[in-house]
Amino acid sequence: MAGLRINTSLCIGCGLCVSACPQGVLVLEDGVAVEQDGCIFCGICVQTCPVQAISIEKEEVVDENIQYSGIWVMTQLRGDGSLLPVSLELLGQGLRLAQERGCELSILLAGAVDLQVQSEQLIQAGADKVYVCQDASFAIGLEEPYYTWLADMARTHKPEVILVGATDWGRSIAPRVAARLRTGLTADCTVLSIDPETELLLQTRPAFGGNLMATIISPNHRPQMATVRPGIFPLPEPIAKPKGEIIRCEPLAKIVPLLELLQCETAQSGRTLADAEILLIAGRGIGNQKNLKLMQTLAEALGADWGVSRPLVDAGWAEYQHQVGQTGSTVAPRVLLSFGVSGAIQHLAGIGRSECIVAINTDATAPIFSVAQIGIVGDCVEIIKEWLKQIEGDSTV
Amino acid sequence: MRIAVCVKQVPSSNEVRMDPVTNTIIRDGKQSVINPYDRFALELALQIKERLGGSVVVVSMGIPATARILKEALSCGADEAVLLSDRAFAGADTLATSYTLHLGIRKIEQRLGKFDLVLCGRMAIDGDTAQIGPELAEQLGIPHITDMEELLEISQEQLVCCRLADGERQRVAVQLPVLLTVNKDINQPRLPNIEGVLWAETAPLHLWNAIDVQANLKRCGLTGSPTQVVRTQVPQRDQECKILLGSVSEQLKVLQHLLKGED
Helix, strand or coil: CCEEEECCCCCCCCCHHHHHCCCCCEEEECCEEEECCCCCCCCHHHHHCCCCCEEEECCCCCCCHHHCCCEEEECCECCCCCECHHHHHHHHHHHHHHHHHCCCEEEEEEECCCCHHHHHHHHHCCCCEEEEEECCHHHHCCHHHHHHHHHHHHHHHCCCEEEEECCCCHHHHHHHHHHHHCCCEEEEECEEEECCCCCCEEEEEEEHHHCEEEEEECCCCCCEEEEECCCCCCCCCCCCCCCCEEEECCCCCCCCCCEEEEEEEECCCCCCHHHCCEEEEECHHHCCHHHHHHHHHHHHHHCCEEEECHHHHHCCCCCHHHEECCCCECCCCCEEEEECCCCCHHHHHHHCCCCEEEEEECCCCCHHHHCCCEEEECCHHHHHHHHHHHHHHHHHC | CEEEEECCEEECCCCCEEECCCCEEECCCCCEEECHHHHHHHHHHHHHHHHHCCEEEEEEECCHHHHHHHHHHHHHCCCEEEEECCHHHCCCCHHHHHHHHHHHHHHHHHHHCCCCEEEEECCCCCCCCCCHHHHHHHHHCCCEEEEEEEEEEECCCEEEEEEEECCEEEEEEEECCEEEEECCCCCCCCCCCHHHHHHHHHCCEEEECCCCCCCCHHHCCCCCCCCEEEEEECCCCCCCCEECCCCHHHHHHHHHHHHCCCC
16 A cells, blocks of 8 residues: 555664654654654655655556656636737746656647637737637636536647636635546646656645645646746747638537526725735734825825735734735835745745835844845834834925 | 534644754644634524424544534534545545535434535635535535525525625525535524533434444545645745844834835
8 A cells, every 4th residue: 555654674763754753643662753643644744854764665556657648738718708918928928847757748728708819919029829619608607617618629639738826716626627637726826837857747845834846746647737926937939930820620419518607796996915916915914904004094195905814814904905925925026024924935035026025024034035026024013103104204394 | 404514623823834954743632623714604504493393413524632612613503414425435535525425414314304505614624625625525416606605594494694706795596405514604603501501412414424323444544535745844935134223213214215116
């Protein structure tokens, strides 16, 4: 059976694996490491062990992986039929991966409206093939007709890799397709590459509360599937001599959608944090809700937007729409003032495209300083209070 | 109305602190809790049961100690709990986990009849994949709706709900059975009362292993998981950060210049 193997004749009982294990399931017994229930096979102990006494054994699955080839990107359309930027961002990444792998890049495009313009846009951007499916059921059936089509197409054409934008929509269809094809899926990746030796897709995402980046592979199952974080990759430049091919697919086999979309409206009108030019963000270092209020007052006085890191939303101090980071909004302001944010990877993943980051934190070793251009080691509340005092002074003069 | 609620045991804090010297994870013995998102799913199930009658079964996969959080769910008002626990289930990714959960649900259905509703939290705070809901729905062969915000109507046959997706608020109708993943803060999860705690002492809590649910071992745990972690690393960043010294008002001057677009 598969599992964690500890070679007790090699183990020197140093205990490094015991302190490295994030699950706390390794202990020292009689001078050697022993595994208890609860191992998640993250592999950290394997890397930590100085004498290579630990390994993870897995039963190999032999299948017909060799038949699978090509990189696929599944596109997503807005309500008005235009392509979502993430579709083009993934096309750009797909091109790079296809080059590394020496294969074709195909784009899948589905919708209820005429898709000629979008198809040509994808060809201009460098796609080798665009598979287009136009069918009325895409308008009303929510995700169901999309994942039905994508899974059917993948069964027929056997792509080696399928990438889907990690939008709400993408994170709903991709797992459905992965489960239908009984293959692996990595959520919300931020880095993708092809391993030159194994030719496998290396899928990297933040793990363990964002303190580590984990690289994940799907060695024995095809296609290798990943959802990819929107807003972190650049849009591709149009290529000089586009020569891709548009392939019209048959409409869907008659399916009766189980879901019915009755009504659809834009949830929040107007600005979102992604549009902010100047953004103030509070982290746990802000201390309490009263201080958060002060920062909000300051943001208003400066004509800036404000956001928070995840712990503040979890604590109920702010609404989810103000959350910045991996599971919140991705932002790209001209100036970002970060008040008492330590800077877990998941938070940093959401602020990486900011032009200038100012970090204010009492802990000089906080990771936020490693992405900031300007840093202040000190109490962020003091800065806010002083700033408000000055503004108040100005208005009374 | 037969409702299944899937819950996961997670560390009580999603913050894992690293020791900067030894580069290892600092554990402080924090207790495990029900994944916060799953609490909203459980509360929704209990509210529906109160309105339409029926039963609520809580399902989890995990180590034997997970029984503690299932007891807690029972004390909140769930009728039964199932814990799928076996060394063969360990190391499961989302595909293998959803396969195992689906087996547990199928086994309960043999006795109670088909579930009308399967509820999950939007995601678990320790994994953040949000993949179990749709993958489980696929294995059960029923439709799914992610990120449900508000349940508008529900009868024995169908439901209408609001869900948020990519900045749109969508009103969706679906015939039962269906799997829903629910968002944060859609309700106020109840706390157990004394009656509930007493109920949980004797309430049915089934502990099932791979043989009990007739699992195909090739589809469970580490063996049944297509994905595997090959490497973990602490990200290196080499941004030059200019630290501002001086008094607060001097530091403020720099910031104010910066906001005006001056250097």
